[in-house]
Amino acid sequence: MTGPSRASILVDLDEAARFVPPMWPLSTFVAVNPLWDLRQLGFDGAIEAAGTLYGADLLPPPTPTGDPVPPGRSDPTPDGSRAADRASAAVDDVLTRWCAAFVGGQLGGGDGGGFYAAWRAGIGHDPAARRLAGQRGRAAMAAAPADAVAAIAVALVELGVGDGGRTPAFAARLARTPGWAGLAKWRAQWAPPGTGAPRLTLVDLMAVRLTVEAALHAEGFGDAGTLPPLVRAPGGRDTDRELQRAELTACEDRFRHWLLTALDHPSDDRPAGPPAAQVVFCIDVRSEGMRRHLEAAGPYETLGFAGFFGLPARFRPLGAQGTVDLCPVLVRPTVDLIEVPAGGEEAPAARALGALAARGAAAAAFETGREHPVGSFLLAELTGPVLGAAALARTVAPSWTGRLRSWARQRFTSPGLTEVVPEAGDRGMSLDEQVHYAASALSTMGLVRGFAPLVVLTGHGATSANNPHASALDCGACGGNRGVVSARAAAGIFNRDEVRAALAAQGIVIPPSTWFVAGEHDTVTDRVEVLDRHLVPASHLAGLEALERAIADARVALVAERSADLPGAAGARGPDGVDARAVDWAQVRPEWGLAGNAAIIVGPRRMTAGVTLGRRCFLHSYDAATDPDGTALETILTAPVVVAHWINAQYYFSTVAPELFGAGDKTVHNVVGGIGVVTGTGGDLRIGLPRQSVFDGARSVHEPLRLQVVVEAPVAMVDRTIRRNPVLGDLFDGDWVHLVARDAPGSPWSRRLPGGRWIVWERSNTEEVGAVHA
């Protein structure tokens, strides 16, 4: 029998990989819709297909009496409480151990051959493989073809998988290890070019797996490790499924009812008169709380804009060798930014870099000593007491230790005054590009007139200690990084005289008395730090200080509001208060992050001013009056709304399937290769959010429902935008997100049904529920 062709194998593998969620390395955790590549099937279809393949129930469990979600319900643990074969599990074991060794750099040989080559070279000596398949089986594995695709072809023949069965066979196998498969898929489809070794690919992964299975098959283990039983989840009869769907829809209807009712009665007690400052926050749900309290604390106006401020950049920090992409992963960076010392500040910057280099060298010295088989003995004795004292201090007095560390950081390694500017040369931004960027950013926000004396662009980030998933709390719009850099660069562009002159020519007049400032909101401590103070003219300092005082007041109120939900934080001081949570290495939940997110509201602030949204809504500023042709609306719908959907889907799936699409319990996580975590001793790489991000004990804090998009713009324009963009069509027609829109403040809300029909939303008799955050 002739084997399958190379091309058909690759095509089928790509097709099967649609079931696999891409997994970003932990340093830049990106919240992603795990079923993104199945979106064309629609929400119901994708849930059905993925649920069948993974053997999991992907709808929220039916809770007739509103009882808390029982933990671990009906989703498969990686080790098979389902009826999978032990053989499948044993093959998983071989595969995951070798994947971990490859990604951890243990298999040597550089990046020349890739995973399959390294595995093939070493499998002949693996005692576990011999226990599994016998001496002959192991030798057969080592004697597989050198080319991965050829090995797949040979193995498929051995296993008797025909043309029609290839894609399901691949999909079933990838579904056994969605973590490693997800990492490989990220590498192939999403990683920026130039990402370094090690390069794990789906082809290599499948080649290894099938070769092991084929060897077992040849040794007479039957079809060990072939398709796991394609069963539905326990208790997953159709009637249950219908009930769960109905409940999900009812839940979403209730939320929509609550939200739209709240929006219809905004308490507009904002002060009349021009604002003393305008503060632009990221659309992140956590900003909603700060915006609400800040507006109550003084004559300030707030706006929402995606945290990368519309500037898709590749950033090189001061003195660094590499770069990091600061934009949503759906967008490729177009600008290079670099951090340079401010004028006359080269000496402190050089000193700081020297201190950082020394610190890096000391860390390298410690690591080298630690890894040396003979040197490690006395190194442990020598450094033990020092490390022990530090451990004691960090555990017993985390706030004090944190203050000490920030003092040391400030004193020795703080680079002094720096600026973030576009690179020189053609990777930077020409004046025209800067003007174009400035114009589109301001129009998208709707901020084209009525500028306040101070405009603060506030990115956000989260400080936590000893947290492998720290990046999950950072800004998703910045690719899982802190948002302060984009804010600094954008503020610099807006402040340039040449840019302002060109903008004035286009009709956007920024008065000379307006100054743009960059800031960063730390969402764990809720402190807002203003950066680049040295660039602020003296005339604006008083206003800036007043703003900072107001922010401090707002912070007090916000921290009190948040601490009510954080277990143990209500005491404010001590190891459980928010300040300590940022530096406490034992704190497993520094903040709730985006748990509870449910909607994105696109429209002017007057729509939502004064409304308590319970930190559940993304808020993007938009003014249809300044956007006659709909380009801003299109920008917003195709980028920030999709990012919000991804975040919402990530939280949804981590809540309904915490062991499959979530990372499980954080306390047993074990960092592998610096890029991911496994549970305990090994196994599949974990994807998604840990339990502690969405559950409080057994109770789910995040309410799993689909994102509700609320837009104040001409409905016809919205409709046209959706029809023009296939991705939006997939989302809205596939029932992945819900959409309501209205033309103007007084108009009735129109709801878009999948397929494109608009109906008027009416307040029905659904019971009202208050804003439930936790």
Add this chain to the structure above:
Amino acid sequence: MHTLADLGGLVALAGPLAGAAMAGRDTRTALRRAARGAAVGAVGAVIALAGVAMGGTARSALPHLGGTGLLLDHFTVAVLVLVALVGAVVLSFARRYLQDDPRGAVFARSASIVVAGMVLVTAAGDIVLMTVGWVLAGAAFVVTAGYRTDLPQVAGARRSMLRSFAVGDLALVGAVTVIVWHAGDVNLGNRLAASTRLPGHLGLVVAALVGAAALSRCGQGPFRTWLPKTVAAPTPASALLHAGVVNGGGILLLRLDPVATSSLPVTILLFAVAGGSAVAAGVAAGRRPDAKGGLALSTMAQMGFMLAEVAVGAPVAATTHLIGHGFYKASLFLGSGARVTPPVAGAGAGVRRPGSSLPAAAAAVIASLAAAATSAAVMRWAGMAGGSLVAVIALFVAFAAGAAAWGWWEHRPASRGANALAAVTLLAGSAAYGAVAAGAAAWFGPALPAGGHGALAPGWLVAVAVGGVVLSALERDPRLSRRLAGAGLAGLAPSGRAIERPPLRPARQPSGRLIPGLAGAGAPAGR
């Protein structure tokens, strides 16, 4: 200050026990109370240390237990401080870390009992009480590491632990029975002087049983499977184990000296097993891609080194290693969540300078010689006895300094000042270590004998160094490295599942059902 030391010792025992008793069922309350109990115990231990420092050895008697009680001499009180502090730090850490754990109260109780048990092992006044503490600590630790029955790998870890601990505990109980029955004297205060009355063959049996118990608790040799598997438990459990429980083996041997090292064949076997572990696990630890797995194997190596130090009759060195390593490993385990590679290299991330390794090697050699000479000089100057011991310690200092210097050189900063400071720090550190070693000899010396009849000479430790160097060098050969990769992947390291099972039966036929939705799900053109 006998009463101060007595009081401190009793508080060190009572604190964790009270924490366990009052824990209750609610996770957060239980963790809070256990943390407080352990903190009280740690304060007690420090008070006991102060008491012993000022007033010498203290013997506290518990009147209702037939005169048994705690023995607090320079050695036991120092190890007591380690055990109590590690317990306090781990339980305080766990108070926040395990706040969501549905069965966190079980952890709180069992971890407190582990600490109490280890207090007994460390400071019990007689051999029977020590054995009680040993068994208690082992049993409680099996619960501490095994209470998360919802996690897939924990059951296998628990089984492994039970097997090894059962053998070790039986061995210890057997040895203690023989000692009590034959020699009659149970009091550890006089270093079991009466045990020298044991006839030759009995002495060998007792030494072998005690050695087996120590090896089982330290996860060495035939008992090597359970230690790496404990990584399946939550982080605080691992930290408690690696800093508080595995020490038990070393503490046992040191307290039962000279019995433990009375028989030469047993000591040689002990040295071979422990030294072999130190070398093999040390090399394998560098081959683990996961942070916690590497730390677990490193503990195996370090414990092997410590037991080897006991076998060669260097109990003071073993004690400083025990204490230093305990703090070291606890800190590393608790902080193991921070080992995520940052997205941008450079500016403090320690970028490796390109180029040949020769200058780094030269720097390493110079640094190792300088460090060895400095520490040896300080040790001699401080009056430390035992020329060969000083030389061996200096040798290991040389390796540590050389490895650190190599790492520094490859990532060295440009500033001459920083490099000079690093060199000075290295020398100062070596001198400080020499002073610490000499000080430890002075402080622990009276409390620890120089080793029994069967102890080897310190020079034997050089074999461990040689073994480590040879094995690392062999590892550079690609073929051998692949062999070792296979062994490192599966031999010393646990797999994600237990695959040591009966042969697989043929599975059922595949159904070949199509996954609904795949056919026609936007199939690419041409298919």
